Amino acid sequence: MVLLGNFALLLALIAAGYAVVVGLVGARSGREETIRSAEGGMKAAALALSVAALALVVLLLRKDFRVEYVAQYTSRDLSTFYTVGAFWAGQAGSLLLWAWSLSLVGAGVLFTNRARNRDLMPWVTVTIGVVLAFFTALVTLYSNPFRTLPVPPADGQGLNPLLQNYGQWVHPIALYLGFVGFTVPFAFAVAALVTGRLGDRWIRSVRRWTLWAWVLLTAGILFGARWAYVELGWGGYWAWDPVENASLLPWLIGTAYLHSVVVQEKRGMLRVWNVALAIGAFTLSIFGTFLTRSGIISSVHAFAESSIGVPLIAFTVATIVLGTGLIVWRLPELRSPNRIVAVVSRESSFVLTNLLFVAMTLVVLWGTIYPIITEAIRGVELSVGQPFFNTLMAPLAVVTVALVGVCPLLAWRRVSGRHLRRNLTVPVAVGAGVFVVLTVLNRGRHLLIIGVLALGALVLATLTSEIARGLQVRRHHHGESWPRALVNLFAFTPRRYGGPVIHAGVVIMLAAIAVNVGLKVERQAQLAVGESLSVAGTRVTFSDLTFEQTPSKFALIGHFQVTGRDGEPLGTIRAEQAEYTGQQRVTEVGMRSTLAADLYVVMSDVDPSKRVATVLVFREPAVFWIWTGMVVIVLGGVLAAWPWRTDRPGRTGPELELPSSFEEPFEEPEVAR
């Protein structure tokens, strides 16, 4: 199996290299056979990497401890579910997953474009081929999962207990696929730049790929936030940890890209922006891999450290240099003759969106690499605290949310003030109403949070009216029932109405985060069994301490009674401190969730003989709504990216109202006569 794995990796490397070299030859000569053969190389690499991945799975399942990777990340008692999940627990396997999924995406792109975009495909093949060859080389030469040990151990070291969570099957995979997916718009942007086909065809061709990449990256990040909250026991979901930032950077630029391309499709503008954003999103996902994998920064994701930093940073720099070079070379053709007609228009609001996202990217980027730079220059490692990010990102996020509320109401080119006033009246009234009511209820406290909530209500009102108007139009113009109109709204114009759903989710999530950050309460105390502490009116009593011994772990379990303001019982919470054999000590968070707030209990430093423990209790308001917002975001993304079949016969008819000549039989083709 080890032999087969190594052989498959080698073949994949050769095949990817072949795709690059022959793809270049084909692009120059334009010979169809040569180009197809290069594409065959890419497909062959996908096949070989699939075999390599399968070989690793077999080795893991067999618990073949002769293989270093298997010995490092599995053990005899590890369940099958997590044994397969150990595939991407370490660097070598993660890189193999990267390369494998990229090869599958590449093969998928070649398949869907087998009979279209033929002018772009040689360069798409070459670009994806270069990235694939690079990652396959990393797996084969630097970080090979099939490396064997001279003396196989009797048992493996086992999987990090923090990774023994079903999240191991969601979070890393979604993130990797998201990162990998951004290679597709990158490859098409490069192809468009090289060939000079700078219209919107490349953008439309990669729209679905990009949307899915975005959805997966978003889901990966959000799921990671939730996983951190549930598992890590510090009562938060986002800490501006460098590795979190590494995933946020390509997300921010990718999000800007998704917005910006709309303007090129509608008005042929922002072409420089779009190629730059496509290249930027890809570069940042490589840079993110560098940040995570190079060990240059310390982070909670410390298990990811290693020494493939040099090739990764070299690749990042090469991408930036080549991308910038291509854009500069094509700059004269990229300039659009169209200018923004009015300061207040849909176009200008999209430009503002781009600027906001780029500003957020720069804030996150600077905060992330500042410690590295100071360490390099002054030899001191300074860390940039959460206040830096929070103070800069919060206002930018609020402005972005406000823009979400106004932008859908603006018309292309020029806005009529009367139209805008009419559309804004109801949302503004809703926002103002929410503000007044909440201010009165809170007697003037928490004005900042209430402001954010009121803005959120305003934006939600805009989005709702936007969808309602779309539904009404469908009902009036096409005579559809409400449910039919709802389905068709998404089926015929998925992005137009998937967008508002995503935006609604973002607003819900950000408003809930504002409430959570503003009103979170934290208490810590050393409690003996029988003692209690009080958090925001709720009393948490340490009622009992018990033990649990299983083959893989030894756990101390704290039982906590929760009582309300008037002493009414609200249930029990169970928090754990567990020691896994041969692994570090971990705490299992105990939680009681309601729509209004979570009660979050962490027990540590347990002294079983004195029956004393350090107990940390958080009252986390609105956390449920953060998760709700996340679900809505992902749902909206899926709605927008879903391959709705609108070309089915019978469904396009009334939509298009084609000229009557379409129904006439066409004259016989000349040649047949």
Place this chain on the structure above:
Amino acid sequence: MIGIAAASFLLLLAVVYLIARPYLAPVRYAQEVSLEQLRADRERLRSQLRELDADFETGKLAREEYERLRARRLQQIEAATHAIREVEGLREPAEAPAGAAGEPTATAPTDEELDRELERRIAERKRLLAELEEAACPTCGTPIEPEDRFCRRCGAALATAEVNEG
């Protein structure tokens, strides 16, 4: 061990096959490619049309601009449909002779003639579509918007006559 060797060998064969296939059995791609591209183009134009309708219906586009853009898109869709029908129409007789082997027709054009004619027509249609889609000023080459009557850079009057031919 033998199993592993056999699997490795099979993998090697498959890789070589995937790479060599386009040379071994050169498929004639041209017809498929252009038909598929034309269909993709038409689908793209249709989705633009839907977006346009939705923009207008929700009050984000002025009526005159909407009507101009809409007429333009319909023309483009019509041109694409023409092209598709032509390619399809030409393809069918090319495939038919295999089934109708019994009656050899001296007048029937050879495959090669069909191909050449097809290529010519596709090229023509593609040129037309390209003109419609990413129009450029004939004088200075600056990209122009569908609704422009004069070039924004050099001011040359832009003829729309060729559009109506399609």
